[in-house]
Amino acid sequence: MYEAYWQLKEKPFQNTPDPRFIYLSAQHEDALMKLSYCVTQGLGCAMLTGVFGCGKTLLGKTLLNDLGKDKVRAAFITSPSYSEPVELLRAMVRGLSPQGLPDKKTELLTDPLLEKLQGILLDNAQEGKENIVIIDEAHTIEDIKLFEQLRLILNFQTENRFLLTLLILGQPELKDKVEGNKPFDQRVAIRCYLGAFSEDDTGKYISHRVKTSGRQESSPAIFDQQGLNAVFRYSGGIPRRINTVCDLTLMTGFAQKADKINAELVNSVIKDFNLT
Numbered sequence: 001m002y003e004a005y006w007q008l009k010e011k012p013f014q015n016t017p018d019p020r021f022i023y024l025s026a027q028h029e030d031a032l033m034k035l036s037y038c039v040t041q042g043l044g045c046a047m048l049t050g051v052f053g054c055g056k057t058l059l060g061k062t063l064l065n066d067l068g069k070d071k072v073r074a075a076f077i078t079s080p081s082y083s084e085p086v087e088l089l090r091a092m093v094r095g096l097s098p099q100g101l102p103d104k105k106t107e108l109l110t111d112p113l114l115e116k117l118q119g120i121l122l123d124n125a126q127e128g129k130e131n132i133v134i135i136d137e138a139h140t141i142e143d144i145k146l147f148e149q150l151r152l153i154l155n156f157q158t159e160n161r162f163l164l165t166l167l168i169l170g171q172p173e174l175k176d177k178v179e180g181n182k183p184f185d186q187r188v189a190i191r192c193y194l195g196a197f198s199e200d201d202t203g204k205y206i207s208h209r210v211k212t213s214g215r216q217e218s219s220p221a222i223f224d225q226q227g228l229n230a231v232f233r234y235s236g237g238i239p240r241r242i243n244t245v246c247d248l249t250l251m252t253g254f255a256q257k258a259d260k261i262n263a264e265l266v267n268s269v270i271k272d273f274n275l276t
Contacts, residue, residue, distance in 0.1 A: 012213035025201045049175050051196060092133055118163070
């Protein structure tokens with residue numbers, strides 16, 4: 001809608017986990033390095049926690065993108081609050097196997113699925129592929145049996161390495177849930193945390209996304225410094241909130257034929273759209 005007006009090829013502030021748009025602040029780069037290390041060194045399990053909307057899902061997608069689709073088999077599970085552990089196993093089998101789930105109902109029970117999962121992990125490993133299971137929104141898990149199932153799949157090992165890497169992502173309360181489950185907690189080899197952006201990183205994040213969307217570097221900046229400051233004050237440095245206010249501000253600026261996005265325009269959008 002507003003892309004041509006701002007000399008963009010696409011919208012820069014979509015709240016979708018597109019690895020092309022990731023901005024690696026120091027904390028994001030550190031977390032990505034640690035998660036990657038867990039995978040490449042076969043450490044078994046890592047946990048990434050962070051405030052809502054800080055980019056955990058995007059970081060997980062970026063990790064898979066960096067590792068290369070030809071080198072991994074991945075199950076990216078975004079709704080882990082299953083009523084039974086067997087449902088979690090089915091989601092893993094669907095993600096890690098190109099053949100998908102078995103047809104027979106008797107093969108969809110826990111023991112046959114565990115046997116099939118182990119076979120899938122071995123086959124993928126023999127093909128030189130890394131098996132990765134990413135559990136997103138893991139803080140929503142309430143049933144301790146699901147954590148127990150996750151612990152058990154880490155028993156799939158050869159003599160010298162894990163057959164899969166388990167990465168669990170979630171909001172800060174996930175840390176307490178994991179630490180309250182000692183058998184599973186002892187399996188977590190690496191822990192990392194994402195917080196909000198600083199004011200400086202907020203400005204760099206906005207500039208990065210605008211540039212990635214096709215705005216020429218030689219063109220004047222869309223947001224002036226006061227506009228960037230206003231975005232930070234509203235968003236608190238949370239990427240999801242930055243995206244929301246910036247998208248609405250670009251649309252409003254286009255409608256008003258503004259030359260730049262300044263603090264007055266940002267504040268009017270926050271008020272008019274009842275952003276809180």
